[in-house]
Amino acid sequence: MKLSRRVILSAAAVAAASVLVPSTGAHAADFPSKSINYIIPFGPGGESDITARHQQSFAKDLLGQDLVISYKPGGGGAVGWAQLNKIKGDGYTIMGINLPHIIVKPKQKNVGFTTEDITGVYMFHYTPDAIVVKADSPYKTLKDLVDDAKKNPGAVTLSGSGKGTANHLAQVNFDKAAGTKTTYVAFKGTGASVQALLGGQVKAQWGYTSVGAKHAGKVRMLAVAMDERHPKFPDVPTFKELGYDLVSGAYRGVAVPKSTPEDVRKKVSDAIAKINADPEFRKRMENDGMALLDIDYANIKPFIDEKSKGYIEAAKAGGVLK
């Protein structure tokens, strides 16, 4: 019975260890007084994870507490969001949210949550959509691509991440604005879509500014869907400058369970704002190609409502919604 004795000993050690670890007080007046669980409804390694990791690396210094990241992937985020309101609403469990995901998915079928069920408290950045081509592409400017697409309707292929996503809806909106017909090829995630671009499987990509940052030298961006040029890419024009009214991307923020009291919601919003205000954090995010946003709790509802209209219209035009 050598084995069971070892097992008993280890159990005793476990019990001893759990007594020795001091439990943190949950009722302190100032927030946060203990570490915050930060649930990402996607798998590790994706852009939602990486941006959360950036926040995590600043949390300890700025908030005095750790952000503990865990994952609840599945259903393109839907599995996590469907369970958001079942969590205790004390501000110590927060969840990442993404637009257009939380707007488009619930409109398709029952996915266990509606857009209104999600209590967003802060949108902290977006990754702007961009048309990306290989460094040696014959398309030197956006005009080259538009001309080609007008001459050969449907023959210009663009890869992108998924359908009903920021990339796809940007493609739908751009085709409408430019009066072109292009072929959108959906891949699983941005990595696979870049792979298709670099491998020459498609002529261009509906990607993000983060693609331009990560694959600098191998790719060029023809235009970015921002209000103003991205500080990291001063030479890349915006769609607006070129005459297409397109400002879009993958928006990311933080939500809390519905049961969270108003004052705690505000405090979570303030905590995220504090990280967002850090110059070093901003620099790192911009270096990765992100664009920072500061939509706090007071402004988030009108922001999401306004975005919803455009997304739903585009999703209908793109055949994602009936």
Next chain:
Amino acid sequence: MTNEANGRSISTPIMAAIFIGIAVIVFWDTTSYTDADSYVFPRAIALVMACLAVLLIIRWFLVPSPEEVSFEGANLRRLGLVLVMLGATIAMPWIGFLLSGLIAFGAILVLAMYDPWTPMRLIVYPLSGAGVVLAFYFLFSNVLQVPLPVGTVFGG
């Protein structure tokens, strides 16, 4: 399960019918999709599966092969194992992972026990079992930071 009259096991056509049924359900589900990219693949596979199931029936008619399907062994213990595992999973969000894990471990221990319960075993098995459960619980929740359910019944 064996139909003695013609020497053929009737389990084959029953299974084939089930697979055809699955194919029909899949086909019906695909009619609700909005995107053409979504239904091409499942429809094609459902069709292939239905054809294969028909082939299975045809072969069963032509080549009589007495396939014995046996369910030997302690079937009640089998059923018990599955029910305990399912029950523990469903109870997890309410009573917490630790408690449901301990109960499941104890119940399966009894189900899997074929040796006589000596006083020694009566003490050592449950204790070391609790040790295993506690050790894994600690490893997962504290070292690997898996958010195991803590349960809502006891105030969570």
Next chain:
Amino acid sequence: MPIFDSLLAAFTPFNLMLAVVGVVAGTIIGSLPGLTATMAIAVLVPITFSMEPASALIMMGAIYTGAIYGGAYAAILLNTPGTPSAIATTLDGYPMAKRGDGDLAITLACVASVVGGLVGAAFLFALAPPLADIALAFGPVEYFWLAIFGLTLIAALSEGNMVKGLIGGCLGLLLACVGVAEVSADIRLTFGSETMLGGIEVISALIGLYCIPVLIDLVATPDKHLHVETKSGGIRFGDAMAISWKGKWNLLRSSVLGTVVGILPGAGGSIAGLVAYSEARRSSKTPEKFGTGEPRGLQATESANNATVGGGFIPTLVLGIPGTPPDAVILGALLVQGVKVGPNLFQAESSIVYTFIFGLFLATILMLPIGLLIGKYAYRTIVEIPKAMLVPTVAFMTLIGTFAIRNNTADVIIMISLGVMGWVLNRFGFRASPIVLGLILGRIAEQGFVQGWTIASATGNYVGMFFGRPITIAILCAIVLALFGPVWTRRMKIKREAMANDE
């Protein structure tokens, strides 16, 4: 000599310790069904923020290597692939364990993993930038045909009844569709259930389809789990080395195949193992022995899946496109640290990458003693533990492990349900392996097909797209060989024997 500096940097006491700790932790994590390298690495990411990038890489690489090997234990001893990479390991590993050669199987797996790991790391060291182009040469259509090539294994795995095997494969392909479609936008086959929304996660399906039937049958009889006639120490190094030397070409070929599949983003260790297994079986003179406890099958998968570690780092570090899920996490950690990946990472002045590669070599070599030691205890535990304790322990591990994959009880319910389904189907002659093959390859096949079709529709050249590209033709040849090769060699053999009789 900058390379020499990198070598020294890899062997600092601190890095050495990280490699040892990483391999031990990885092997244990990999051996527990449900715990994956991805998860273990993700947990460690915050720790790496305060480390040198090269040290962080060494530790993460060591865990990754260990975890892929650790997956073999549960595959051999419990018929449960601890990681998807070990699926094909069960095919011959478990039959070996059942007949009393579990110790030999574990030793063989360790040697094969070390060989595969070293070959993969060698390619990463010497040829990473040019090899990264392989990842780019593979378009959607190539992935589609690669998945079909993997599906040809169904023919080998269906044990006499091909139609039933194919039906099982179709069932697996349909199971792969459940949930929110990864590429197109629809929600499929969930029937309004929130449990099904996340789809069928591959690892929970593996645990369900392979491990639950074993448990269900274990409680039904008083027989011991594994039959062991002679008392052994748990490792049989001499025998294993002799068999490994005899199968050295198989090991090398499988390692190279594993490296190449590892380079393909999205393919990963499971497909590498299956492709290598398929090739080993095809080129064998006795293909009928595969699936009944043939050491060569085990060697092929275990060397190939460890070779994917080095292979997967090639696109990750050269192109910034992660080769496998653990690579994605490692890449993310590097990005947060401010390391820019790209071909210039491989220029001599940048020492990080070479320090890391030497660390990977080190970790792989360390795996031999560490792996054998842990394997010895794993084997002894499974053999000696009384059945009444083994069943609840394994059952509890499947519960906690399946939950941990996506932190969701829905996956646990799906796991148990699939297990019951697998057990029942097995009674009626439908084996688990074709279902699993369909499930794993279904997503790759569907996406490749839809993407290929969409691109072809832009040019109008459907035939050229699906049958005209050079790599496509090569894979098509491999498919034909895999399907008809064994039949042809058997026919030739009969003919030759007939001729010999005539003379």
